[in-house]
Amino acid sequence: MTLGSYGQFCPVAMAAETLCTRWTMVLVRELVAGSTRFNDLRRGVPRMSPSLLSQRLKELEVAGIVVRAPAPDDPAVQEYRLTAAGRDLHAVVEAFGIWGQKWIETQATLKNLDPSLLMWDMRRNFDPSPLPERRMVVNFKYPELAEARRHWWLVVDPLAEIDLCSTDPGYDVDLWVTTDLRTMTAIWMGLTRVEDVRDRVQLDGDPALASTMQIWLGLSPFSAQPKLVH
16 A cells, blocks of 8 residues: 555545545646646746655656656757646546636635736637737736736747736836736636626737737636636
8 A cells, every 4th residue: 555545445445545645746747737847837836846846746647647758849848748648638637627716716726826827828729810910018016015926927929829928028018917916817727707897907008909808818727617606
């Protein structure tokens, strides 16, 4: 019997032994969302120590959930890719997220504010379809935060991946978004809409970009799920 075993033959218990250690399901969420490299995974779990992240990745590899291999574009970089067993966890992560969106009390959720995680998720789910075919830059400002965490830039280039910067990338800004982190998190979670909090969201710059913000903004994949607990 392994350390931490429930000592039960039930498949739920056996799955929990692998998936329910601290941070594991959150890490699996990042893998299911498409992150494969260590630094990208760290951005998705910013409060997880690098040593624990390495440990959990090794455990997932031993469990047959991920496989490690050199990146196709840079053999010096290791990637962690889901196996067939790992890909099967997509439905599990989705079920977790839907349940949490429906039943976890909103105010408690909004206590866990993290600008780096929020902006990383917004970058990942960004929808560039309503934007013109040119580079667009959006600057987000959270005035209540310390200077080092106050400004974030999303650089949307049709010829490259969407980039998230915490320091000024040096490009002209098309739209400035000034709001508080709690309001932006509530919008991302689908708890409110941009047009409903105009008194707390200041938009300056390209009017067309501002008017389509609710469309291109990278919302949580669970934002459409109605909340049953408030």
